Amino acid sequence: MNTSPQLSPHFSLREFTASATADRLNIDNSLPATLQDNATHTCEQLEKIRAILGNNPLIITSGWRTPALNKVVGGSASSDHATARAVDIRCPKFGTARTIARTLAASDIEFDQLILESPTLPSAWVHIGFRKGANRRQVLTKFAGDKTYYAGLK
Numbered sequence: 001m002n003t004s005p006q007l008s009p010h011f012s013l014r015e016f017t018a019s020a021t022a023d024r025l026n027i028d029n030s031l032p033a034t035l036q037d038n039a040t041h042t043c044e045q046l047e048k049i050r051a052i053l054g055n056n057p058l059i060i061t062s063g064w065r066t067p068a069l070n071k072v073v074g075g076s077a078s079s080d081h082a083t084a085r086a087v088d089i090r091c092p093k094f095g096t097a098r099t100i101a102r103t104l105a106a107s108d109i110e111f112d113q114l115i116l117e118s119p120t121l122p123s124a125w126v127h128i129g130f131r132k133g134a135n136r137r138q139v140l141t142k143f144a145g146d147k148t149y150y151a152g153l154k
């Protein structure tokens with residue numbers, strides 16, 4: 001039975017904080033109460049994304065990261081994951097990460113950064129972050145093994 005509280009109709013706190021890396025390294029990745037509002041807002045945006053992607057199940061491959069976890073996964077110190085304002089998602093029933101990125105970039109959804117990550121790998125994913133009231137709607141591409149963020153979808 002899933003007893004994890006819901007952050008929004010389709011997204012639970014467990015999905016938002018789950019991390020195989022944190023489990024393996026015994027890092028406590030629980031969400032601080034001070035970030036609950038950010039997490040809820042992020043999941044409300046995910047509901048809109050889920051609808052845009054044909055109501056197909058969205059897989060959160062990384063949501064909240066405690067600073068210790070963010071460091072071991074190589075996330076930037078200013079990562080929006082560390083403030084519960086960003087998620088990495090896949091939606092295999094809808095399409096590839098590139099198709100998802102293109103669809104969201106063309107939609108009217110308000111986001112801060114949309115990043116097509118590692119598009120040449122089978123594990124490609126989409127990073128999307130939300131800064132309520134300050135969304136820049138930046139669209140970027142980042143390739144595996146390359147630290148550069150390229151403007152647009154490459």
Ligand SMILES: [Zn+2]
Pocket residue numbers: 062081086087088127128
């Ligand atoms: Zn990310």
